[in-house]
Amino acid sequence: MDDKGLIFTIDAALALIPIFIVLTTIASLGDDYLTFSSQQIRISHDAQDTLETMATYKQGTDSICVLQNITETLMINKNNATGRTLAGTIASKYLNSTIRDAKYNLTEIKQLNTTIASNANMASANNTAVGVRNFGDYTFRLYIWN
Incomplete structure (x- = not known):
């Protein structure tokens, strides 16, 4: 693998981290509204x-x-x-x-x-x-x- 492919792969993986953080935050906020006693x-x-x-x-x-x-x-x-x-x-x-x-x-x-x-x-x-x-x-x- 050349250096350009490795850099693009690491860049794409790092870009996914904030997306996962936002999705996890949104999912945890919605739990209270969906549960009923x-x-x-x-x-x-x-x-x-x-x-x-x-x-x-x-x-x-x-x-x-x-x-x-x-x-x-x-x-x-x-x-x-x-x-x-x-x-x-x-x-x-x-x-x-x-x-x-x-x-x-x-x-x-x-x-x-x-x-x-x-x-x-x-x-x-x-x-x-x-x-x-x-x-x-x-x-x-x-x-x-x-």
């Missing part, structure tokens, strides 16, 4: 799981699930204030017994665009998880936070 992951699953159980869980001796009971109550009362209150009572009873350690806000976003049941003010929520479930002509959105 187990609590954050759990609460994000709880919102959707709760809505799914509301769509399948049958209360007591009734042969209808919780969301069906809520939607039928709203339809029978033509989405009026009485229907929303009764639906909120049904939802609160189930949610209070199911997610005891978290705050929640259940809203209907397709027909009513209003809160049906809530046990806290969402303005103070820091880490909010959301689940969405359609049932009949209604779309429910459940927010859960600590």
Whole structure:
């Protein structure tokens, strides 16, 4: 090998060192943003799981699930204030017994665009998880936070 080839090879190898340093620095900075605590992951699953159980869980001796009971109550009362209150009572009873350690806000976003049941003010929520479930002509959105 001649002297020119050796110099170009050493020059290229030395030029790669700053590139590796920059890439390593960038990779180490991004780790904090990609990791989630187990609590954050759990609460994000709880919102959707709760809505799914509301769509399948049958209360007591009734042969209808919780969301069906809520939607039928709203339809029978033509989405009026009485229907929303009764639906909120049904939802609160189930949610209070199911997610005891978290705050929640259940809203209907397709027909009513209003809160049906809530046990806290969402303005103070820091880490909010959301689940969405359609049932009949209604779309429910459940927010859960600590």
